[in-house]
Amino acid sequence: MKNFFKVNYIVKxxxxxxxxxxxxxxxxxxxxxxxxxxxxGGAIMNVYDEIYKQKHFEHILTRHEQAALHAADGYAxxxxxxxxxxxxxxxxxxxxxxxxxxxxxxxxxxxVISGQVPISVIGTxxxxxxxxxxxxxxxxxxxxxxxxxxxxxxxxxxxFYIARSGRPGPVHVDIPKDVTAQIxxxxxxxSIKMQTYKPTYKGNVRQIKKAVEAIAxxxxxxxxxxxxxxxxxxxxxxxxxxxxxxIPAVETLMARxxxxxxxxxxxxxxxxxxxxxxxxxxxxxxxxxxxxxxxDDRVTGKLSEFAKxxxxxxxxxxxxxxxxxxxxxxxxxxxxxNVVEGMxxxxxxxxxxxxxxxxxxxxxxxxEIHPLKYxxxxxxxxxxxxxxxxxxxxxxxxxxxxxxxxxxxWTAQFYPFSFPRQFITSGGLGTMGFGLPAAIGxxxxxxxxxxxxxxxxxxxxMNVQELMTAAEMNIPxxxxxxxxxFLGMVRQWQTFFYEKRYSSTDIQTQPDFxxxxxxxxxxxxxxxxxxxxxxxxxxxIDSNKVAFIDVEVDRFENVLPMVPAGGTLYNMMLxxxx
Numbered sequence: 001m002k003n004f005f006k007v008n009y010i011v012k013x014x015x016x017x018x019x020x021x022x023x024x025x026x027x028x029x030x031x032x033x034x035x036x037x038x039x040x041g042g043a044i045m046n047v048y049d050e051i052y053k054q055k056h057f058e059h060i061l062t063r064h065e066q067a068a069l070h071a072a073d074g075y076a077x078x079x080x081x082x083x084x085x086x087x088x089x090x091x092x093x094x095x096x097x098x099x100x101x102x103x104x105x106x107x108x109x110x111x112v113i114s115g116q117v118p119i120s121v122i123g124t125x126x127x128x129x130x131x132x133x134x135x136x137x138x139x140x141x142x143x144x145x146x147x148x149x150x151x152x153x154x155x156x157x158x159x160f161y162i163a164r165s166g167r168p169g170p171v172h173v174d175i176p177k178d179v180t181a182q183i184x185x186x187x188x189x190x191s192i193k194m195q196t197y198k199p200t201y202k203g204n205v206r207q208i209k210k211a212v213e214a215i216a217x218x219x220x221x222x223x224x225x226x227x228x229x230x231x232x233x234x235x236x237x238x239x240x241x242x243x244x245x246x247i248p249a250v251e252t253l254m255a256r257x258x259x260x261x262x263x264x265x266x267x268x269x270x271x272x273x274x275x276x277x278x279x280x281x282x283x284x285x286x287x288x289x290x291x292x293x294x295x296d297d298r299v300t301g302k303l304s305e306f307a308k309x310x311x312x313x314x315x316x317x318x319x320x321x322x323x324x325x326x327x328x329x330x331x332x333x334x335x336x337x338n339v340v341e342g343m344x345x346x347x348x349x350x351x352x353x354x355x356x357x358x359x360x361x362x363x364x365x366x367x368e369i370h371p372l373k374y375x376x377x378x379x380x381x382x383x384x385x386x387x388x389x390x391x392x393x394x395x396x397x398x399x400x401x402x403x404x405x406x407x408x409x410w411t412a413q414f415y416p417f418s419f420p421r422q423f424i425t426s427g428g429l430g431t432m433g434f435g436l437p438a439a440i441g442x443x444x445x446x447x448x449x450x451x452x453x454x455x456x457x458x459x460x461x462m463n464v465q466e467l468m469t470a471a472e473m474n475i476p477x478x479x480x481x482x483x484x485x486f487l488g489m490v491r492q493w494q495t496f497f498y499e500k501r502y503s504s505t506d507i508q509t510q511p512d513f514x515x516x517x518x519x520x521x522x523x524x525x526x527x528x529x530x531x532x533x534x535x536x537x538x539x540x541i542d543s544n545k546v547a548f549i550d551v552e553v554d555r556f557e558n559v560l561p562m563v564p565a566g567g568t569l570y571n572m573m574l575x576x577x578x
Contacts, residue, residue: 015187020149020180021050024113027156029056030188033084035075035444036060037068041088042128044115046180048086060444060473063465065092067437069099069112070463074441076108077424078399080233082163083110083441089117090128093174094135098431100170101139105428106254107231109168111159112140118178119147132174141169149182157189166199167318168231199317203334203342211289211313211330212346218287218311220359221247224270227254227427228292228316234337235420238291239263241340246353248360250278252293254427257417267363268372271299272563273409276572277367279563282307283570290314292336295325296428305568315339370574372413374557378530383407383482383553384414386533390452390480391416393537398450399424399442403435403459406488409559411454433462439477440470450478450541457483457510460548464516470546471521478540478547481513484555492558496576513550522546 018026024047028036035058040048051059062068065087072083083103087096093114103110117126133145142162144155152175159171215221229238235258242249242265249259250270259266268275270282282288288310293299300306306326313330314322322331332339374384387410390398400415401424402408408425417423424442426434435453443451460481470477482488487505494502514524523543525536533551540547561572 015185017183018186019046019183020146020152020175021046023149023152023186024156024175024180025050025054025056026186027153027188028084029054031082031160033057033082036084036086037062037071037075037441038086039063039065039068039088039092040086041092041115043089043117043177044086044113044175044180046177047113047115047175060440060469062437062469064463065095066098066433067463067466067469069096069110070102070431070434070437071441071444072110072112073099073103073108073434074401074424074438075445076103076110076441077438078421078442079445080421081109081445082160083108085110085112086114087112088115088128089132090130092128093130093132097135097139098429100136100172102426102429102431102434103170104139104141106426107168107227108170109163110170111163111173112170113173113175115180116145116174116176119176120178122176133172136172139170140172143172144174146173146175146179148184149179150184152179152184153186153188157192158194161192161194162197166197167228167321200319200333201317201335201338203315203332203339205342207330207332208339208342209346211332212343212350214287214311214313214330215245215247215289215347216350216352219355220285221287221289221356222281222285223247223249224282224288224290224293225249225255225258226252226291226293228336229255229258230420232292232317232336233420234291234340237337237340237344241344241347244344244347244353245351246356246360247289248281248356248363250274250281252296252299253412253425255293256412256423257420260418261416262418265360267367269412270569271296272301273413273559273561274569275367275372275413276370276561276574277363279561279569279572280366281363283568285310288312291340292316294321300325301563302566302568305570370561377554380554381528381530381533381551383484383557384410385530386480386482386551386553387411387414387454389530389533390537394450394452396422398452399446401425401435401439401442401451401453403453403455403462404430404432405456405459406492406557406559407454407456407459407482409489410482432459435459436463436477436479437466437469439479440466440475443475443477451476453477453479455479455481456488457481457485458487458507467517467520467522467546476544476546478537478549480549481551482553483510483513483550484553484557485510486555489559495556495558496562496564496573513548517546517548520546522548524548524550527551
């Protein structure tokens with residue numbers, strides 16, 4: 001692939017002659033990579049031979065290439081570092097595409113290195129050949145096909161730089177097998193500048209002043225906080241800005257934890273399954289201050305009705321995101337943390353936080369009238385209770401991953417997230433099978449924290465083979481299966497919009513999850529009551545093994561509120577009746 005980036009780089013230190021595989025290992029050592037996830041195969045065998053010899057980083061063998069990328073993804077999201085994964089050519093790479101797309105949609109910094117058939121046979125339909133660069137192009141930030149070992153150090157340096165800088169994202173490096181055996185000088189840059197890739201980190205001062213003036217003149221402002229607040233490590237300054245101005249805040253799914261669950265200014269999550277007060281705030285605001293969201297369709301609903309009374313301030317490091325979905329009145333391109341730090345002194349001078357009291361009171365009243373709720377029961381466990389209970393017991397002592405579906409939305413609604421990067425979930429792509437391998441990556445990043453994966457009886461089977469990875473590597477992840485014997489979210493839509501035609505969603509034929517996890521060397525518990533759940537959670541954590549807690553929950557519980565697809569945020573379904 002043609003390299004579209006024109007590069008200047010600086011090199012210090014010794015110059016060595018290495019083969020391409022050794023270069024890969026040395027580059028990872030220089031990037032301070034401590035763990036990689038992967039699955040070997042023919043085209044990347046030379047690299048794995050060097051991995052066997054080195055002591056710079058740990059390699060974790062997953063049991064599927066998709067899981068290798070999800071584990072690297074979970075490691076990256078929780079730590080903020082670049083996640084690294086290795087896969088081989090052909091089916092090894094095609095298995096990895098879902099992991100690339102998952103990371104790309106949620107702006108996760110990753111470097112994925114794939115093996116490729118030798119250059120001489122590319123294009124001949126050789127054994128396990130696939131156009132990996134062509135396939136990955138739509139779902140990566142950038143990609144490379146390495147044609148000469150002498151280019152490998154520069155390309156790897158660029159890959160890590162691109163992955164972590166600006167708006168983060170996955171970078172794919174495809175290395176033919178003969179290149180991994182070529183010998184060349186290893187010249188690894190200490191620093192790098194790319195003339196055609198220069199992210200803007202400092203916001204325009206004039207635009208910042210205009211934005212603060214708009215805030216000072218607003219009567220009903222709202223902070224709309226997106227995943228960019230986490231990527232830029234801006235949580236502390238966003239909290240400070242909210243406190244100084246007294247402006248109520250809403251979080252997207254990807255921003256849960258930025259404000260902290262006990263923050264009096266936090267209204268909650270907004271969007272399709274957001275809380276009433278958050279969605280009404282967006283609908284009635286006269287000024288929206290968007291800190292790093294991407295105006296996802298699950299947030300905006302019907303675009304013509306979205307925040308139609310509000311002027312919009314949008315801060316984002318990616319200029320292509322500003323104005324992409326909605327028109328913006330005050331665009332500010334820059335790193336969110338830097339921009340908010342520039343806004344704070346101006347806000348202290350110009351914004352009267354007391355003027356928004358009646359606005360806050362109104363929104364709080366909305367929350368009192370229609371809070372997030374469920375009907376608790378002693379006859380059957382409610383999934384919301386299970387999540388709340390884990391939050392009560394573990395709170396900030398746990399990192400939480402999820403798969404995708406009803407359990408994901410209930411977790412976002414009912415778990416008390418208190419810090420950024422605590423909640424690890426697939427937002428943009430909505431990838432079932434993400435939770436378990438991501439939880440493995442999280443546990444490797446934070447071995448002294450509890451790693452909880454909320455999952456469903458459908459999702460957990462998508463990458464269940466990773467129980468072997470967790471057991472072999474002694475990675476004690478606790479998987480809480482909210483088992484309703486349905487593909488729950490699809491069943492909910494079928495209930496609401498398809499006259500209860502449960503086409504291929506009723507999955508009462510299931511494995512014995514307790515025996516299944518035990519067969520991999522883990523521990524399992526089957527739970528039907530609250531007392532049983534408390535005991536199972538304690539025992540699972542104390543066991544220090546990968547665990548399943550199979551919780552029998554109400555089969556027909558629905559995620560509410562709900563904004564029907566294409567509906568308006570102010571027209572939520574607050575309850576369901578026959």
